[in-house]
Amino acid sequence: MPTLPKFLADITAGSFMRKAKVTEVHYYHESFKKIAFQGEDLKKRDCKPGAQIEPRVSDTDFRHYNPSAYDVKKGTGEMLIYLHGKGPGSEWADKLVVGDTLTLMGPANKITLDTKHKRIVMLGDETAIGTFLFMQNGMSAGQVLDGAVETTTELLHIPMLTGLNLRAVERGKENGEALVGWLRDNLDKNRDALFYLLGNSDVNKLLRNYLKEQNVQGGNIVTTKYWTEGKTGL
Numbered sequence: 001m002p003t004l005p006k007f008l009a010d011i012t013a014g015s016f017m018r019k020a021k022v023t024e025v026h027y028y029h030e031s032f033k034k035i036a037f038q039g040e041d042l043k044k045r046d047c048k049p050g051a052q053i054e055p056r057v058s059d060t061d062f063r064h065y066n067p068s069a070y071d072v073k074k075g076t077g078e079m080l081i082y083l084h085g086k087g088p089g090s091e092w093a094d095k096l097v098v099g100d101t102l103t104l105m106g107p108a109n110k111i112t113l114d115t116k117h118k119r120i121v122m123l124g125d126e127t128a129i130g131t132f133l134f135m136q137n138g139m140s141a142g143q144v145l146d147g148a149v150e151t152t153t154e155l156l157h158i159p160m161l162t163g164l165n166l167r168a169v170e171r172g173k174e175n176g177e178a179l180v181g182w183l184r185d186n187l188d189k190n191r192d193a194l195f196y197l198l199g200n201s202d203v204n205k206l207l208r209n210y211l212k213e214q215n216v217q218g219g220n221i222v223t224t225k226y227w228t229e230g231k232t233g234l
Ligand SMILES: Cc1cc2nc3c(=O)[nH]c(=O)nc-3n(C[C@H](O)[C@H](O)[C@H](O)COP(=O)(O)OP(=O)(O)OC[C@H]3O[C@@H](n4cnc5c(N)ncnc54)[C@H](O)[C@@H]3O)c2cc1C
Pocket: 052, 063, 064, 065, 066, 067, 079, 080, 081, 082, 083, 084, 085, 086, 087, 088, 089, 090, 091, 126, 127, 128, 130, 131, 224, 225, 226, 227, 228, 229, 230, 231, 232, 233, 234
């Protein structure tokens, strides 16, 4: 539901959506922001790693963001948002300050974190850092995490700063090239892993095809598209 006429968006926001207040904002970089929020409404539904929320970002637009942390008892949550500067979601997130009210749909539990599979590999871009962090923090003792996040040169330090234990790889001329390179170098030790591919839809396809060519079972690949070049709000 990326866009609705304003009157319908108002009805939706009034009837189905939860409210929370922004309690903290932090710029890890001018194009990467943490937003923490709190509200009694958030105590009504639990939110597991991989769950999605959909804030209202303008009079007419809604965008998906996945919490990077959530505590249902305290009614608190956090999001890590890549400010790419090309759409209303990015503009909204950049403008948010402490005390602002968020109106959001969800949480809806979508991607399930498998806490039994011995090895987990996460591959994605800036938009997936928050989801990966929440998933990493939900893994069981004994599970092994590997993987990489592809970013622009200036954001290479961001995964580490957020506490995400994945290597950052520098985006090349083509989206996804660096992640395929990482896979080439690291597939042997991860053949039996469960792969989570989150981010750009074409990159997800590229990685999935590479894994299938390398005889990784389709059942061991979980994919969710977070954005598509030239398309608004998935
Ligand atoms: C389930 C789900 C969870 C998500 N979780 C997160 C999250 O936790 N953090 C986060 O930052 N994002 C997350 N995203 C991605 C985010 O919703 C998209 O980037 C969305 O397009 C942002 O909305 P917008 O209004 O800024 O841009 P839109 O209006 O949707 O798009 C405008 C233009 O920007 C382009 N664009 C969109 N994303 C990018 C990008 N990353 N890089 C370059 N160009 C882009 C589009 O192709 C389009 O041309 C998630 C998406 C989904 C589906």
